[in-house]
Amino acid sequence: MTSEPSHSAEFTTFMRAYQDMVFSTAARLTGSDAPAQDIAQEAFLKAYENFTQLRTSPTAGGWLKTVTTNLALNHLTRYRKRWRFFSELKAEETEEDPAGLGVDPPVPDALLDHLSSEQRCAVVDEALRRLPEHQRVVLVLYHFEEFSYQQIAARLHVSLAKVKTDIRRARAALLPMLMSAGVAP
């Protein structure tokens, strides 16, 4: 591990440049700030171990984003396994069409346009938190992290059909939440 003082100052600058991106990725995938902070910390500790290469790399941001995404997905996998051990039956029951598919909500031409960027951010993050985990994760990977359907299926070890179903349900569930928040006062 590198630990020269000048190295540390440079690393602090590096961290300030990327900490919002790392935290956003972790928070949107996990739907919670507390684990997102732990994940962001772990991502930067890994970055420090590889800082000799990263400090001059033009793809350092992409590297950090990949590491953060992997850490967040690993966190969710561990947490889900622990949780399902105790509540398998309940999980099975609640998986039936939580988004209430079958009714196509009308789609506006724009969403949240009258809100400030900070307000939009808060509204979307709250809506993401309210989505079931398996819907939130695929939605975030597709729309924020720019994964393709195939990449999501491969990364999560699920079928392509399941990814498409989950993301369709996630969109259908998200739209009314954003529309209700986006109504101009």
Add this chain to the structure above:
Amino acid sequence: MKDHPSETELERLLDRTLRALPLRRAPPTLESRVLGELERRAAQPWWRRSFSHWPLFARLGFVVTAAALAGLALLGGSWPGTALQSLQVAGPASTWLQPAAAITGAAGSVAASLVNSIPQTWIDLGLGAAVVLYATLFGLGAAAYRMLYLQPQSGREFQ
């Protein structure tokens, strides 16, 4: 506003809306947390860090010592007992070492005599069987993992 939009329209609308969002601001404590953890790790002695962070001499020494111990344990079952006895001779007498040396030496002698009494063919056959069993079980485990856990159609992971 359209009454029956296609999924493509919804996808485009959400894509536009979500990608236009600014990044969330990281909590101000994140930087101090990371730097604090780095300081804590830097303050640790090398032997408390992971093996990859040990100094080169320590890593080499560990590997050589471990290999030597393993070789000695395989070649002479009574080596630990002998070593303890020689320590007693060399250093000041410590009473607690005597029973330990006696027990270890006896156990080593029994193990050595057992190994020596087994015909070499049996040992070779046993090792061969162990290798075959290991490979078989490894293959079965990998196949079961792929079929039961990584089956894409079942979608077990993110259901």
